[in-house]
Every structure is written in C-alpha cells, then in structure tokens.
Amino acid sequence: MNGLAQPISNFGKFLESLRGSMSLREAARKSGLSHAYIRDLELERNRSTNDKITPSPDTLKKLSAAYGYPYTELMIKAGHLMSGDIVPAASFTDVSIELTNVYFIEIGAKEITYHLEGNKLLRSIDSLIDFSTFLDKLEENEFKKMDTDLYVNFNQVRRYDDKRGRLYFDEMGKGVSVTISAIRQRKYHDLLIRKAAVNTNKSLEFSFGRSTGASSALSGPENNL
Structure with a gap:
C-alpha cells in the first residue's frame, strides 16, 4: 500500500x-x-x-448483510482497506482461481473474497445456480464453513491455536490468521489437529480425546499471535 x-x-x-x-x-x-x-x-x-x-x-x-451493501465497499469506506488492496473482478474475469492455493474465503452479500498468500481476489456472486455450484466445489476441495460467511481451506491450515480458536496458514503462527466460532471449533477440533500435523509433516504423538490441551503442541507458545 x-x-x-x-x-x-x-x-x-x-x-x-x-x-x-x-x-x-x-x-x-x-x-x-x-x-x-x-x-x-x-x-x-x-x-x-x-x-x-x-x-x-x-x-x-x-x-x-443487513443493508444489502457490498462488504468490501464498506471496508474501504470505513478505512479498513484501500481500493488498491483489492483486485477488481473485471480485471480477472477470465482467470481461473486455483482453490488449492486459497487460504480462506469470505462470502459477502454480493461478492466473494479469496484470500491467498499476500493477495486478495474479489468476484461477484452472479446467480444462485453458480453460487450453489461454487459451494459444492468448496466442499470437494476440503473447505469447511468456520463462521457465518467464512470458509477455510483445511489443506492450508498449518497451525491451530485451540485456546484462542484461531487458525494460521504458516507454521510459526505469525502471519495471516482467522478466528473461528466456538461451535465450529468443537465440531472440527480433532480434524484441525490432524490437518495441522499433516500439513506440516508432523506426527501425532497423542490419542485424540485424551487431553484437551493436546493441540497445544501444535499451536505453540502463547505469545505467537
């Protein structure tokens, strides 16, 4: 910027x-x-x-969602984003987004924001038919719904902080992260631990369910935000 x-x-x-x-x-x-x-x-x-x-x-x-106004536009007007941070949909209409490289996706009222390493791509939701197909494609690529409008690529999760309910896409836990809802954390707790281990080539040296602090070995020190 x-x-x-x-x-x-x-x-x-x-x-x-x-x-x-x-x-x-x-x-x-x-x-x-x-x-x-x-x-x-x-x-x-x-x-x-x-x-x-x-x-x-x-x-x-x-x-x-309440006003039916694009989320990204609100973020820009509120000062959280600059217009240059977002690649307009028109500039990559014919470019296929490789979902395997996407960290997570946010779905707004009228658009979809793809978060990749050091980049964000924006596309509009053209129709319910396309949107339904899109959700099916997310499931096929192991994206899980983590909050109302948040879908995370479990194949990209490399650190899981179960105490804060936070997922990281780098092993050190110092980069981009997302916070997930408590209900989703309970639902996917074991799977997140397993995925974080697999994605970082680490072995699981504990039995699932034996200790609630089992994932701490993967989430690392408390001061890594």
Whole structure:
C-alpha cells in the first residue's frame, strides 16, 4: 500500500443513509447488533463515554448483510482497506482461481473474497445456480464453513491455536490468521489437529480425546499471535 487507509468523511452519516427508512430495531434484528450500538456508529461516538468509535470488520460484515451493501465497499469506506488492496473482478474475469492455493474465503452479500498468500481476489456472486455450484466445489476441495460467511481451506491450515480458536496458514503462527466460532471449533477440533500435523509433516504423538490441551503442541507458545 502507498499509504494508510482512511475512512470517508461522515462515515456515520453514510451508515445512516444505508439504513434508510429501516428502524433501528429492525436493523438490529437483521444484523444481530444492538440498536443502541448501531446508533452510536451512525453518530461515530459512544454516547456513554463520548469516545470516537469505528466499526470493526466483523461489525461491517453484519451491517453489509443487513443493508444489502457490498462488504468490501464498506471496508474501504470505513478505512479498513484501500481500493488498491483489492483486485477488481473485471480485471480477472477470465482467470481461473486455483482453490488449492486459497487460504480462506469470505462470502459477502454480493461478492466473494479469496484470500491467498499476500493477495486478495474479489468476484461477484452472479446467480444462485453458480453460487450453489461454487459451494459444492468448496466442499470437494476440503473447505469447511468456520463462521457465518467464512470458509477455510483445511489443506492450508498449518497451525491451530485451540485456546484462542484461531487458525494460521504458516507454521510459526505469525502471519495471516482467522478466528473461528466456538461451535465450529468443537465440531472440527480433532480434524484441525490432524490437518495441522499433516500439513506440516508432523506426527501425532497423542490419542485424540485424551487431553484437551493436546493441540497445544501444535499451536505453540502463547505469545505467537
């Protein structure tokens, strides 16, 4: 990047315009956020402390789904991304993405973001038929749903921190990571341990289920974030 990303002027007003005639309580119901917090975001300050606030990427994802506005565009307008960080769909329409090289995929309201090593690729969701085929293809390539809109390539997971619910795509655990929901962590716990071992050519020297801290040997020291 050539500089730091900056939010647009009056981003809170922009969020309020996206909500339109929708009531705060309706927006809260659709997004899973509290109506008070949504209003704070629109005012760009915490009304209890008067501190300036900026929505996190996770919050923006929820608002994207509630308002039907592209997640990536919200990220750019909020200052989390620069437009240069994303390769526009039109620039690689005819280029096939090799799923085996993709770390994880985020599915927004209208687009799909592929995260690879040092790169992000964006494509729009053209139709439900294409999207259904796309999900089938993900399953065939060992992508697992880790959160509402997050699919992780288990063949790329090289470190699993079970205490934080975090997956890394490098063995040292210092690079890109994703946080998974608790319910998915319970469902895939043993498989994640196995995959992290296989992907780093390590052997499993414990019996599954014998110790809840068994994966710690793979997740490494607590200070590796």
